[in-house]
Amino acid sequence: MSTLIYILNGPNLNLLGKREPEIYGHDTLDDVAKRCEETGAEFGLQTTLLQSNHEGQIIDWIHEAREKAAGIVINPAAFTHTSVAVLDALNTFEGPVVEVHISQVHKRESFRHHSYVSLRADAVIVGCGVQGYELAMRHLGHVLKG
Ligand code: DQA
Numbered sequence: 053m054s055t056l057i058y059i060l061n062g063p064n065l066n067l068l069g070k071r072e073p074e075i076y077g078h079d080t081l082d083d084v085a086k087r088c089e090e091t092g093a094e095f096g097l098q099t100t101l102l103q104s105n106h107e108g109q110i111i112d113w114i115h116e117a118r119e120k121a122a123g124i125v126i127n128p129a130a131f132t133h134t135s136v137a138v139l140d141a142l143n144t145f146e147g148p149v150v151e152v153h154i155s156q157v158h159k160r161e162s163f164r165h166h167s168y169v170s171l172r173a174d175a176v177i178v179g180c181g182v183q184g185y186e187l188a189m190r191h192l193g194h195v196l197k198g
Contacts, residue, residue, distance in 0.1 A: 150176070
């Protein structure tokens with residue numbers, strides 16, 4: 053069985069650390085990748101962290117995860133609130149899915165309160181900063197290696 057976790061990130065998250073640091077903090081996506089790798093190793097899990105500003109690319113990676121990954125951590129960013137296509141793609145994935153949002157979206161604008169992806173996610177981590185990714189990895193470690 054695969055021990056690989058896909059960590060997928062949507063639009064503008066390539067600017068993590070530079071983009072609105074008062075909301076998203078100072079850590080970069082490379083910092084996130086490193087932390088996830090370290091946390092995964094505690095559970096014998098490997099990680100691949102990917103980011104795209106393009107919806108179709110995220111969908112293609114979800115399809116790839118069907119063949120390669122045991123679980124998915126996904127921060128769909130703005131696609132969270134708009135994309136039925138990302139939801140449909142996640143519905144084709146059979147393993148556990150954890151949705152992560154760095155910011156506490158429910159304290160923000162009302163358009164951020166609804167998530168299509170939450171209709172599929174097995175767990176949702178919101179407002180814990182980039183530590184949310186690490187918590188997601190820990191959760192998958194327990195679920196998959198428990
Ligand atoms: C986000 C929240 C989304 O509303 C926003 O569009 C993002 C990032 C978060 O991690 O807090 O780009 O998913």
